[in-house]
Amino acid sequence: MSGPLLDQFAVVMSYLLIIIALLISATRTLTLIVRLYQAQALVLTSVVLITAFEPGRTLVALGLLAILPLTLAAIVPRLLARATLHATIARSGEHDGGVGRLRYVTSAQRGALNEAKRIWLRHGGSRLPVSLSAAIDMFLIATAVLAAYRLAAGKSVGVVAPSLAASIALLLQGLFTMINKNDIVSQIIGLLVVDQGLFLAAVRVAPAELAYLFVLSLFLYVLVTLVILLWVLPGLHRTSSTIEVVGNSTLKG
């Protein structure tokens, strides 16, 4: 495929990311939200790979970058399942603390994902009705597109306008998901959607000469995400026994 065709294909895939974010916002079941996140990560991986084959791009660096969303798509559901089960284990009291709790967690981990999926079916609701959520999402997307095209109008950066629009849209949609959803796992998915926007911007918007720097920063951002998923979220769920936001609001900001 020629350069412009690849570019257009990548832009179409970028818009697909926005549509998936819209679905994440409108979906009411956590199981589906997590699946949609995985699909979004796979689409992002394909955008990164397509970009790597465009003329003037650093194939190796971008190819390496594709590993990040792919890895996250594979491990995030398992880590979320682990964190969710911590809340259930703490609430059920089916352990006697210490070694007993460890044994319970270990046995629970075997079927962790399936067990968590059953719990996720009961969560994923939003504060606002679906129609209003969708309307706000559409407004955010329109704002992002307008802002990006206005910024790029008649300037040398015009070629990146569609990707810039998609990045800003993902950022705003992710933030809205974080605010609108009732449970902490969905909030994390919102954060990961914001993360996808950042990935897209680093790969498609950053000048090619500086792309490696932004790639480096993305690795660190993944580290932050892992700190949340491996340490803070399970601890929070374990100590509060719930994944609902209202159950984790003893401190009042």
Next chain:
Amino acid sequence: MSLSPAFLAKLLLLLPLSAAALVWLPMLGRLSGRGRSAQARTRAPNRLQDYITTGTSVISTALTLALAATDHKPQHFPVLFIDMDVDSLSIYFLILVGVVAMMASFYIGPYLSRHHEGKPGRQALFYSLFNLFHLTMVLVPMVSNLVILWIGIELTTITSTALIVVEGTRRHFEAAWKYIVITSTGIIFALLGTLFLALAQSATPTHPSMAWPNLVVPIAHHFNPSLVRLSFLFVLVGYGTKAGLAPMHTWLPDAHGEAAYPVSALLSGVLLKSALYVILRFITITNASLGNAMFTSNVMLITGLISLVFATPLILKRSPFKRTLAYHSLEHMGIISVGIGIGGPIALFGALLHVLNHGVTKSLMFLAYGNVQDQYPARAASMAPGKPSRAGAEDEYVGVIRAMPATGWMLALGGLALVGSPPFSIFLSELIILWGGVHRLIQAPGLWLTFSIAVFVTSITMIFGGLVRHLGRMLLGEPDTCPERETARRIVPLLLLFVLVLVLGVTVPAAGLLNLQRLLDQSVHIVCGGICR
């Protein structure tokens, strides 16, 4: 071996990194301590870890002062593959990091002995994380690449989150959760803002750069102005979240309120300023690119005023004392932003001086209050089973001045300093900012600046009464219990901080070991970038 500024700066990075590793060594020794009692085995590592951490922070402060005593010429040097650039502004922020980290380090040992006695693993982890946190805050003012700078700020988030989570209770996890999620989300805006700055360079004839020394030169005039403005707004939202500026401040009272008090001192005294340091670098770049300071001034002024307006009712309402102190951080970051927003050499001088003054005073308050929390058994009495819980009930200490005279007086005088009472340091910097504002008003009268100064004066006046009321309840009266005796270890650092608060309230040292006035003048010149009116 030459003690060049670059070498000193490298040592500043190496020391806390080494200390973070060394504090684990005693844990190895524990494995071979079979013949000693369990208590002796627990105490010995704690003492060694304490010496390593306090020793490191004392030497770091000495090295920073040695760096400040040099001629302040910008230094460029690589560390591994990372380019570092140290100028007067960097040194000024390094001094703040050094002083506050040193004072806070003296309280880690006592804090861990009281709260985590018999848990050597957790103690080692705490010491190690504290040193890593120190390292990240030293790294930020030195790094020249804006993307690496972003990474440095993210590293401060990771280490400080770990320092909160290590306590392991529900409240700590919740505070850490809010902190890391809100600041990490905010910081994405900062990275996008940085990316927009990279994109703004597309029209320049040269290779795009992310090193701030390259972005403040005349080539910056070729940048795309719309993208530069958008970049600054994103950066301000991102780093502003981390700096605790309203309305992105909601993590601040939880994290500062729940963290161990030496960590709270660092979070409030230094971490917020690390984010502010990055904003200052972006202000210089944006001004250089746009050719004037109008845009950044207005944005900073609006942000500062919003923070002041948010902070006032929060401080006036009754909250647990540490949370009230955290709300004061919001107020003081607002004051600094207003000073930067007013602009001009006078107000900028005041704003930068306020950075140091607030850092030192707030550390004094957090550490003194930590003394009360650790040594005052009233908490248990006021939280008796069956007694209804209400806001602030968990720290209903009474008669602190009678029970713990030294700590009580430090809290009283530190509180007066914090609300801007003369003859203390914050009064001086607030006065300089106000003077800068009036000076600008005389030069160019305008409704917007008049309104801003009026809001600034009204807020700080109202806030004055708020903290005095809080402190009065805690400090006066008869203590209902007998706290433990105050030790020199817990008092001397407070006295040193108080001496600083007092000296900086009377003068800005212009001679001797630390020529603070010259350092500040040069920092103002750097932030102005030659276009200050």
